[in-house]
Amino acid sequence: MSTVVLQYDNETDIVKEYQNTKSERSATSFVRMYQQFVFATALRFTQNYDDADDISQEVFIKALNNLSSFKGESSIKTWLYRITTNMCITFKRKKSFVSLFSKDDKAEEFFNIESNEMNPQQKLEGEEFTANFYRALSKLPEKQRETFALRYFDELPYEEISKLLGTSVGGLKANYFQAVKKLAVYLK
Amino acid sequence: MENNTENIRLNENQMQELLPDFVFGRLNDSDKMKFENNLQFYPEIQQEIKDVQSVFGKLQSMDIEKPIRDRSRNLSVKVNDKLNKRKSSIYGGFLNPKLAMPIIAILIGGLMIVYYGNQKKSQEHLIADLQILTEQDIETINNPDDEFSLIEESINIQHSENSVDYSDITQFEDEINQITESEIKNMALKNPKELSVYLSNFNQFDPTFLDELNILNEEEFQKLYEELKNEDINS
Known part of the structure; x- marks a missing residue:
């Protein structure tokens, strides 16, 4: 997961710089460092690129507005993950409430992560495999899906994932194995 | 190991x-x-x-993360744009409906506090004024019927046994008004005693006057009658 960060050595420098200056440059660096992580998390919960984009923007705005009060008791990733999941839960509630009063023609799109993304180029074997992978991922139970994503993509240690998901390390390892096994079966 | x-x-x-x-x-x-x-x-x-x-x-x-990377590429630009817009709308103040409503609510709340504060103050002033009244003042306020007597006392109107009984005078005037001139004349000519008795009911009539009427002839009586007509009965 490579990101372009502007002249900062690590996340602590970015946070300090933003806390002191509130500059656009430090805000940009902060967003770039975590944009994939936040966007991917939001996408897993919403199953929709546009919704994930909107939520990601709001997550960063909230994070930047509250960065001055960030005490560093947890990692930035953990903190951002909590903000993102909370926003996704709120978003889903709002969306389901609105859908009670309006016929949602995009219901299909809501569950098909790749439906809007398919173009002739993507129909190539590799792209299709990627699309299948995300579809399979979206079908996993939430705990298994999140454990897999946080461990496989974000490479978080089990202890940190345990704090985020409220599951024991042993339980997480079992979830991880189940997720990998199901994905392998689905993509075989 | x-x-x-x-x-x-x-x-x-x-x-x-x-x-x-x-x-x-x-x-x-x-x-x-x-x-x-x-x-x-x-x-x-x-x-x-x-x-x-x-x-x-x-x-x-x-490159499994390519779609996510592509989609999130411009996130920093969007976030900075939104941050700048929100900053400017905060300085824009009332133009932002999200801010305007709470500000208006606070202003109305403030005005209500000032209004009720003033009302309370004026009540406190009234209470302070009441505290400097005498016990008699307070009694008068509580019993408005006594107010007239209090005013009378304050302008030194003295009541005595010799004072005029205004209710009797009013009654006398009413009675006199009811008697026509001809009735008095007839009464005096036919039965002077009856007139005397009638007039004696009003306490202020001298009965010896009736004896004198008896010795008057017609001409003298008419003359007297004419004089009496011009007299102010109250004087």
Whole structure:
């Protein structure tokens, strides 16, 4: 997961710089460092690129507005993950409430992560495999899906994932194995 | 010590828990050794490793995160734009409906506090004024019927036994008004005593006047009558 960060050595420098200056440059660096992580998390919960984009923007705005009060008791990733999941839960509630009063023609799109993304180029074997992978991922139970994503993509240690998901390390390892096994079966 | 750790026998569940990290190369050396040493006892685990490797090997060779990376590329620009817009709308103040409503609510609340504060103050002033009234003042306020007597006292109107009885005068005037001139004349001519008795009811009439009427002739009486007509009866 490579990101372009502007002249900062690590996340602590970015946070300090933003806390002191509130500059656009430090805000940009902060967003770039975590944009994939936040966007991917939001996408897993919403199953929709546009919704994930909107939520990601709001997550960063909230994070930047509250960065001055960030005490560093947890990692930035953990903190951002909590903000993102909370926003996704709120978003889903709002969306389901609105859908009670309006016929949602995009219901299909809501569950098909790749439906809007398919173009002739993507129909190539590799792209299709990627699309299948995300579809399979979206079908996993939430705990298994999140454990897999946080461990496989974000490479978080089990202890940190345990704090985020409220599951024991042993339980997480079992979830991880189940997720990998199901994905392998689905993509075989 | 190291050999002891590596020779620990792992059960199937423990092997399964280590399997993903083993396949993705994320086990530390000690756990990797332990896992490999136990692998020979679990042919199903060996098969699962092959299945996972075949699928995830393909996945790892591809840029699986490309769609996410592409989609999130401009996020920093969007976030900065939104931050700037919100900053300017905060300075814009009332133009932002999200801010305007709470501000208006606070202003109305403030005005209400000032209004009720003033009302309370004026009440307090009234109470302070009441506190400097005498006991008699307070009694008067509580009993408005006594107010007239209090005013009378304050302007020194004295009541005495010799004072005029205004109610009698009013009654007398009413009676006089009811008697026509001709009735008085007839009464005096036909029965002077009756007139005397009638007039004596009004306390202020001299009865000797009736005796004098008896000795008057017609002409004298008429003259007297004319004079009486011009007299103010109250004087």
